[in-house]
Amino acid sequence: MSKKIKIADWILAGVLMGIGLATLYPLWWVLMTSLSDPVWLSTHTVGLIPGKFSIDSYKFILSESKLWVSYLNSIIYAAGSTVVTLFVCSLYAYPLTLDQFKGKKFFNTLMLIPMFFSGGIIPAYLLITNLKMLDTVWAMILPGAFSTYYVILFRTNMRGIPQELRESAIVDGASEFRVYWNIIIPLSKVIFLIIALYCIVGSWNSFTPPLLYLSDETKMPLSIYLRDLIVTNSTDTTELTMSGGSAYYQTIASQGGGIGMRIAIKMGTIIVSVVPIMMIYPFIQKYFVKGVMLGSVKG
């Protein structure tokens, strides 16, 4: 019997390995294509590793100023929306955990209704227009500042903090805000970290809000830049030759590497854009998983 189990285990492991490789392969392919020699790439396709390595595409990417502008924008939007969201949601959650707080039911209902009904994108777009927020950083930060899901996570977590701590601080003359600031926040570090990570990733990857609310090229985040470059191909050869790395691109193109260069640039830009998240991924993964688990416990 024990031998039989062993075989089954190896089969399962084989299936899992197949799944793991299938998951990684597209990312590996992107990385390897970005590291290919453009001239070689114009006539070949990367299978596992390039026939000829080169970092030409990265030399071009580093000189591409539009990319770095959008990179910086993405960082600003992510930082701004994370800070605002953390405060708005945790401040809303804290009073909901107190026994003597009156109006809990009202505030709970107020935040639950939007989970079931929403106005849709057109009224939201008109609202942002009326608020004169189009093409401002506020349109990237404020509309998503309140999240019922995050409030529930905060509330569940803060309930675990003993009320005696708060009561003794109040007896000693501390205000409720001081309690929140000096007791609740330090004791909720983990949940703050988890939600901050959710916000950062969410903002970094968000696509529809900037598509709707931004039209100024200098304010575009990375996601829109990537779409223009990779998906719609609107950044074509003519534009590449006009931008920062023009001379460099033309040298490569004259050697017959134009097609390969374009593919390598696209793939290299993808790598550059996902690197920050991939680098910290091994360290933050367990917090994300924790967040999913916490969220699945109904608040």
Add this chain to the structure above:
Amino acid sequence: MSSKKTQVKTYLKNHLILYLMMVPGVVALVLFCYVPMYGIVIAFQDFNVFEGYFGSPWVGLGHFRTLFSDPYFFRLMKNTFLLGTLSFLFSFPAPLILALIINECRLNKFKSVVQSISYLPHFIPMVVMVGIMIELFGSYGVVNSVLNCFGIESISFFSKVQWFRPLYIGSAIWKGAGWGSIIYMGALTAIDTALYEAAEIDGASRWDRLVHITLPSIKPTVVTLFILDIGGVMKVGFEKVFLMYSPATYEVADVLSTYVYRQGIVAANFSYSSAVDLFNNVISVCFVLAANWIAKKLGEEGIV
């Protein structure tokens, strides 16, 4: 003895700060959730920006009548329903199967590595995933060069109508299966190991244990997610379709949400597109309620 009024006063005096703490949240909620909800009235108006919500003339259900006679109406409904249903049919079981395989595998080190890898695509932005797909399946991509090796001519996957749905669903599984399995892994680790030990003593095989212990134990989780997902069938997301489709594939790819975008944001038909969006939302809610009702009939706990 203090009267009721002074009681309220002292309560407010002592707790005012708590209400002040909620102000940012309430303002954000009202402004960005409730005001747009009110904004739905434009679906019943002939809205124009100059006259606003209060000055624009009312047209009742006029826009809905236009929608039902819209030449694209049938196509939009069919595409939304088919894409939603097919995605659901293939994407729903994937995380469950993955979680069960991971759970059954006893090579722990190996198992945790695969788990970590499987979560990774969740963090890849949609636009990057679609970009990778376009290149992988493009004329210089791996897929076509493999096809060429077998003497098959290159296929331009992204402009062929019949490939849109397989690519849409396949990539959804690639991106979501690992992440979706987390919730099942949580339910699986919560099963009392004593049950398995007892079954083993009684001589139950591995398969018996899977069927009679594991599956029944995670049934509530499966049912809850099933209801949630079935409720989302008509809510086909805008982002991914928008990134993947092109006029060449509108025939199968154009769904209600992308039509709302083109009609509303691109063509500035605010009232008509709001009506389409509202219509889509109403059917979505009906789906959730129907799924919930069926679950309750089958003796399961609902979600609403």
